[in-house]
Structure formats: C-alpha cells, structure tokens
Amino acid sequence: MPIDIDPADLIDPHHYGVSGQPHGTWTRLRESSPVHRCEVEGFEPFWAITRHADIMEISGKPDLFSNTAGPVILNDRQLAQRRDDESAFASMRTIIEMDPPEHRDFRKVASGFFTPRSIHRLDEIVEECAREQIDKLGEEGECDFVEAIAQRHPLRVLANIVGIAREDEDKVLELTQQLFGAEDPELQRAGEDRDEAIKELGLEFYNLFNAVIEDRRANPRDDLASLIANAKLKDGSPMGPLETFGYYLIVFTAGHDTTRNAISGGMQALLENPDQLELLCKDPDLAQKAVEEIVRWTSPVNYMRRKVLADTDLHGQKIPKGDDLVMFYCSANRDDSVFDRPFEFDITRHPNRHLGFGTGEHFCLGAHVARLSSRALFRELATRLEYAEPTAPASWIESSFVVGLKHLPMRYKIRPAA
Ligand code: HEM
Numbered sequence: 001m002p003i004d005i006d007p008a009d010l011i012d013p014h015h016y017g018v019s020g021q022p023h024g025t026w027t028r029l030r031e032s033s034p035v036h037r038c039e040v041e042g043f044e045p046f047w048a049i050t051r052h053a054d055i056m057e058i059s060g061k062p063d064l065f066s067n068t069a070g071p072v073i074l075n076d077r078q079l080a081q082r083r084d085d086e087s088a089f090a091s092m093r094t095i096i097e098m099d100p101p102e103h104r105d106f107r108k109v110a111s112g113f114f115t116p117r118s119i120h121r122l123d124e125i126v127e128e129c130a131r132e133q134i135d136k137l138g139e140e141g142e143c144d145f146v147e148a149i150a151q152r153h154p155l156r157v158l159a160n161i162v163g164i165a166r167e168d169e170d171k172v173l174e175l176t177q178q179l180f181g182a183e184d185p186e187l188q189r190a191g192e193d194r195d196e197a198i199k200e201l202g203l204e205f206y207n208l209f210n211a212v213i214e215d216r217r218a219n220p221r222d223d224l225a226s227l228i229a230n231a232k233l234k235d236g237s238p239m240g241p242l243e244t245f246g247y248y249l250i251v252f253t254a255g256h257d258t259t260r261n262a263i264s265g266g267m268q269a270l271l272e273n274p275d276q277l278e279l280l281c282k283d284p285d286l287a288q289k290a291v292e293e294i295v296r297w298t299s300p301v302n303y304m305r306r307k308v309l310a311d312t313d314l315h316g317q318k319i320p321k322g323d324d325l326v327m328f329y330c331s332a333n334r335d336d337s338v339f340d341r342p343f344e345f346d347i348t349r350h351p352n353r354h355l356g357f358g359t360g361e362h363f364c365l366g367a368h369v370a371r372l373s374s375r376a377l378f379r380e381l382a383t384r385l386e387y388a389e390p391t392a393p394a395s396w397i398e399s400s401f402v403v404g405l406k407h408l409p410m411r412y413k414i415r416p417a418a
Contacts, residue, residue: 003028007038010048010328010400011073017398021302023343026050026331035317038326043075046305046324047317050331052338052355054314058306058327059360065306065325066099067362072401073305073326081198089202092242094250100361107365109231109239109247113224116368122157123372129156130376134384137414142391145408146264149377151177154259157373162252163212163225172208175201176256185398186406209248224251255366258300261397261404262356263374265298266290267381268408269345271390276347284382290347291374296354297345299330302403304358329355330403386413 009015009022016022029036029050036048049055058065074082082090095106112118133153137143151173159169179201216229228247231239239247270277280286306325311318319325332355334342339349357364364370392409 003033003036005029005036007036007048008040010038011040011043011046011326013398013400016302016400016403017396020396021299021330021403023334026328026334030331030335035314035319037317044073044079044324046073046326047314047319049314049325049327050335052332052335052353055327055329055332055355056359058325059358059362062100062103062361064309064312066309067097067103067304067306068093068099069305069307069324070097071304073303073324085199087199087202089199089206089242092246094243094246095365096250096254096362103361105234106239106243106247109233110224110227110251110365113227114365114368119368119372122161122369125160126157126373126376127380129153129373130380131417132156133377134380134414135417137412139416140411140413142409142411145267145410146260146405147407150264150267150405150408151256151260153263153377154256154370154373157259157369158252158255161224161255161369162209162248163216163223164208164252168208171204172252175204175208176253179205179253205249206245209245212248213244251366254364255369257402257404259370259373261300261402262291262295262298262370263377264405264408265300266294266374266378267410268390268394268405269294269297271388271410273345276345277385277388280347280378280382281385284379286347287375287379287382288371289350289352290378291371292352292354293345293347293349294374294378295356295370296333296339296349296352298404299333299354299356300402300404301356301358301364302330302401303328304362329358384415384417386415388412 005025005028009025029048034049034051034054036050037045038048039045049058095103098106130153133149137148143149155169155173159166159172164172178197212225213229216223216226220226220230225248228244231244231247233239270280280290303326306327308319308321308323308325311321313319333339336342338353357367357370389411390409391411394408395406397404397406
C-alpha cells in the first residue's frame with residue numbers, strides 16, 4: 001500500500017527552516033517503508049533509509065555503497081553548477097568523498113591525532129575556552145545562545161587545532177556560516193549570485209589555509225596543522241596542494257557547524273526538559289552521558305548519501321546500480337527497536353548506541369574532539385547555571401544536511417567561576 005508522506009519534508013532545506021527535523025515522516029517510514037524511493041522536484045532522486053539496522057549494514061559495506069559522489073543530495077542548481085564549474089576547486093576531493101583503499105591511506109594522515117589519548121593535549125584549552133564563554137555572559141541577562149556561546153566555543157577549539165590565529169577567527173566564522181548557510185537567505189553572502197559566492201568563499205578559505213600550510217612547512221610544530229602540511233602518503237609521495245587544502249577544509253567545516261548545532265540543540269533540549277537540566281546541575285559528572293544523549297537527540301549531521309555500485313536488494317526493494325541511498329541518522333536515532341523510549345530526552349541513557357557520528361569506514365574522525373569540547377561546555381554550565389528559560393521560540397537553519405538552530409533566545413542567571 002502506498003504510504004502517505006511528502007518526501008520534500010526529508011530533503012528540502014526550506015521545510016527544515018520552517019519546522020525542523022521531520023520526525024513524523026521518519027516514524028511512518030521506519031514502520032511501513034524503511035527503504036523508500038523518493039522523487040522530489042528540483043532534487044536528485046534517492047532511496048530514504050530510516051532504520052538503525054539498515055544504516056549499520058550499509059555503512060559496513062563501503063565496497064558496495066560508495067562515497068565518491070559526495071555526501072549531499074544536490075538540487076538542480078547545484079548539479080548544473082557542478083557540471084559547469086571549471087575552477088581548480090572542481091577537482092578537489094576530501095576523505096568523505098573517497099572509498100577504500102584510497103580513503104584509508106588519506107585518513108591515516110590525521111587519525112593518530114584524533115585518538116582519545118592524543119587529544120588529551122586539548123583538555124586545558126578546551127576547559128579554558130568553556131570557562132571564558134560562560135564568563136562572557138556576565139551574572140544575569142538575555143542572549144541568543146547560538147550566537148553567544150554555541151558557535152564561539154567550537155570555533156576557538158578548531159581554530160587552535162588547524163592553526164588559525166585568534167585575529168582571524170571572526171573572518172573564519174563568517175566564511176563558515178556563509179558556506180553552510182548557502183541555502184538560507186539570512187545566512188548566505190549578501191547581494192551575490194549564490195554559486196559565485198561559494199566559489200569566492202572557497203578562494204578565501206584557500207588563501208587563509210595556504211598561509212598556515214606555508215608556515216607549518218617552514219616551522220613544523222607538534223600539532224595537526226603541521227601533520228597535514230607535511231604529510232606523506234603510503235607510497236611516500238606528498239599530498240597534492242588541493243588535497244592538502246581539502247584536509248584543512250574538511251576538518252574545519254565538518255567540525256564547526258556540527259558541534260555548534262549539537263551544543264545549541266542540547267541547550268534547547270535541557271530548557272524544554274527542566275528535570276534533566278536540574279539533574280545535570282546537581283551532578284555535573286553526568287555531562288559525559290548527557291553529551292551522548294544530546295548527539296542522539298539533535299543528530300546535527302542529518303544524513304549521508306551513498307551511491308550503489310552494483311544492483312542490490314534491501315528489504316525486498318531492488319535497487320539498481322547507480323542509484324543513491326540517503327541514510328537518515330536522525331531517524332535511526334529514534335528507532336524503537338534500538339532505543340527504549342526514543343522520544344524521551346534522558347541524559348542518563350545507557351547504553352546509547354546512537355549513530356550521530358556515523359559508523360564504519362567513515363565514522364566521524366573528530367568524534368572525540370566533539371565530545372571533549374561539548375562535555376567541557378555543559379560541565380561548566382552545569383556548575384554555574386542558577387537559572388535559565390527561553391524568552392522566544394527558537395528558529396531553525398534552512399538546511400537539510402547539517403541541521404540545527406539558527407537562534408535560541410534565553411534569559412539566565414550565572415554564578416561566577418569558583
Ligand atoms: C557533534 C559534532 C559532530 C557530529 C554530529 C559529527 C558527525 C559526523 C558524521 C555523521 C560523519 C559521517 C560518518 C559516516 O559516514 O559514517 C562525520 C564525518 C567526519 N567528521 Fe564529524 N561530526 C562532528 C564533529 C566533528 C569534529 C569536531 C570534527 C573535526 C575536528 C569532525 C570531522 C569529521 C571528518 C573529517 C569526517 C570525515 C571522516 C571520513 O570520511 O573518514 N567532525 N562526522
């Protein structure tokens with residue numbers, strides 16, 4: 001029996017801007033059509049994958065489900081732009097667009113830096129940054145939590161990792177917002193053709209990171225920026241200039257908006273569930289479990305696309321070679337065959353087998369950094385927050401790929417640091 005859903009809810013950035021993530025549609029799909037063919041005017045057609053077990057299976061078979069077409073379902077305008085793009089950036093590929101064995105070779109360049117043991121070196125800067133952010137709020141007042149805290153905290157942490165100087169942070173923030181908000185009229189670069197704007201943004205990022213690359217080649221240090229700038233691949237050859245630039249870009253852009261959206265969505269969930277906020281304030285050590293629940297609840301990376309490399313069968317659906325699958329992590333994270341009370345926000349949830357960081361070959365490279373920095377921020381808040389409440393409804397970014405809040409207005413009272 002055909003299922004009555006509007007597939008545009010799943011992919012159209014405008015729908016996300018109006019009503020956030022489409023939980024009703026996902027629930028119906030998980031129940032009745034877990035592998036569902038979607039045709040949405042203006043977008044490439046795709047199969048929506050909504051169950052936890054199916055995403056686990058697909059992610060475990062990178063030889064059959066490929067990343068080389070890129071992670072995002074494109075609209076007609078983006079497809080045309082890609083076809084016509086003759087700039088040097090058109091041929092740039094980053095690790096999220098590679099399959100094994102090439103992917104493993106490139107991922108290895110940075111994976112040693114991102115292990116839990118190695119990122120301990122960031123403990124101090126992350127804690128100091130969290131303290132600074134909360135200090136900035138003063139003792140009481142009103143703020144937009146997204147602008148004041150959620151976007152600033154990951155920016156400082158990532159800028160440190162990829163070697164961006166403090167004085168360039170504002171510039172980088174502006175570029176990142178324009179790049180990820182390219183579909184959102186409030187965030188996109190003003191007064192310009194969107195495709196031109198994206199090309200220009202690429203060039204500005206290139207100039208910025210090139211300065212870092214040159215510096216770290218001349219003066220290598222014990223940091224990730226130096227590791228990428230001086231990397232050698234398995235065969236001993238250096239990475240090409242575009243690949244080196246692409247590495248900085250993927251680490252920075254994959255790390256910033258995702259963590260910002262987890263932090264702002266986490267704060268919103270705590271405001272909407274005062275018992276959970278109270279629990280966290282009573283026991284700040286719960287921050288670790290709370291962050292896992294926040295990533296499950298918010299799922300800032302809404303989906304990843306995979307291209308099918310050979311005719312295949314999923315739940316009796318014949319999927320021809322060349323078709324695209326879209327794995328909706330946020331849907332998997334509310335799958336009641338894995339999560340008890342999936343629609344309850346529970347910061348003590350254990351176990352919490354969420355797929356917010358993906359799974360398998362492309363499992364989020366920066367997951368431990370995201371955990372470390374979000375944990376530090378919520379811990380600092382938990383120890384100092386006396387009171388908080390929303391002052392107006394939150395609003396959503398017009399984006400269906402990296403999803404989250406654009407504004408979260410709130411009123412608060414904070415204790416000074418101990
Ligand atoms: C809460 C914050 C974050 C979330 C929810 C998130 C989520 C994800 C997801 C779902 C993937 C794809 C996984 C897959 O295909 O199986 C991914 C990949 C990636 N993430 Fe994250 N991420 C976050 C933060 C970060 C941070 C802080 C960094 C860098 C410091 C980062 C760097 C990357 C990179 C480089 C990849 C590509 C990995 C590959 O292709 O091998 N992410 N992330």
